[in-house]
Amino acid sequence: MKQFNSIMDVIERRRSIRSYKPQEVKEADLNYVLQAFRKAPSAKNLQPWKLVLVKDKKKINDLSIACNNQTFLIEAPLLIVACASENEAYGVMGGYMNSYPIDVGIAMDHLMLAATERGLGTCWIGSFKEKLVKDLLDIPEGIRVVALTPLGFPAEEGEIKSRKPLSKIICYDKYIE
Numbered sequence: 001m002k003q004f005n006s007i008m009d010v011i012e013r014r015r016s017i018r019s020y021k022p023q024e025v026k027e028a029d030l031n032y033v034l035q036a037f038r039k040a041p042s043a044k045n046l047q048p049w050k051l052v053l054v055k056d057k058k059k060i061n062d063l064s065i066a067c068n069n070q071t072f073l074i075e076a077p078l079l080i081v082a083c084a085s086e087n088e089a090y091g092v093m094g095g096y097m098n099s100y101p102i103d104v105g106i107a108m109d110h111l112m113l114a115a116t117e118r119g120l121g122t123c124w125i126g127s128f129k130e131k132l133v134k135d136l137l138d139i140p141e142g143i144r145v146v147a148l149t150p151l152g153f154p155a156e157e158g159e160i161k162s163r164k165p166l167s168k169i170i171c172y173d174k175y176i177e
């Protein structure tokens with residue numbers, strides 16, 4: 001397995017993986033990535049999240065349809081569905097915003113980076129029909145589905161996507177368009 005020297009190495013190696021080997025994820029690796037999720041920060045440390053780990057092939061198949069027919073999801077041995085409780089989260093971040101998408105977003109990124117470090121692939125899935133996902137997994141009212149990701153050994157390198165240069169995304173002392 002590739003050894004990483006720094007967090008930046010891992011960040012640069014992570015890519016959205018859309019093709020998977022059928023090989024199971026080892027329990028120790030699964031535990032490692034779940035611990036990375038668990039240790040993430042959240043608003044007021046409320047940790048308003050829960051992960052549904054889906055191994056059942058029929059359910060993964062049905063979920064791939066609920067994710068607007070993203071059929072590559074079927075290849076992965078495990079699908080992780082990241083949920084959040086709106087009521088348990090901090091409701092007025094910045095005076096107006098519920099924290100749950102950010103809380104779960106940070107924790108999922110922890111999970112994805114830890115997966116990369118262990119040679120595992122992930123892909124943030126934000127295109128899904130929430131009602132269908134909730135029905136398939138018996139997710140109760142008040143709980144929102146934030147994202148899904150497959151977890152498994154990559155069967156592709158993943159495409160290297162460009163990013164805006166720093167000069168385009170920072171400014172000093174005031175907001176400059």
Ligand SMILES: Cc1cc2nc3c(=O)[nH]c(=O)nc-3n(C[C@H](O)[C@H](O)[C@H](O)COP(=O)(O)O)c2cc1C
Nearest residue numbers: 014015016018070123124125126127128158159161
């Ligand atoms: C909020 C969000 C939603 C996304 N939804 C999907 C999705 O439904 N399906 C998919 O294949 N990739 C999805 N992606 C992955 C992005 O396309 C990908 O992160 C982006 O193109 C950059 O590529 P990289 O992840 O390989 O660096 C999503 C990413 C984010 C952050």
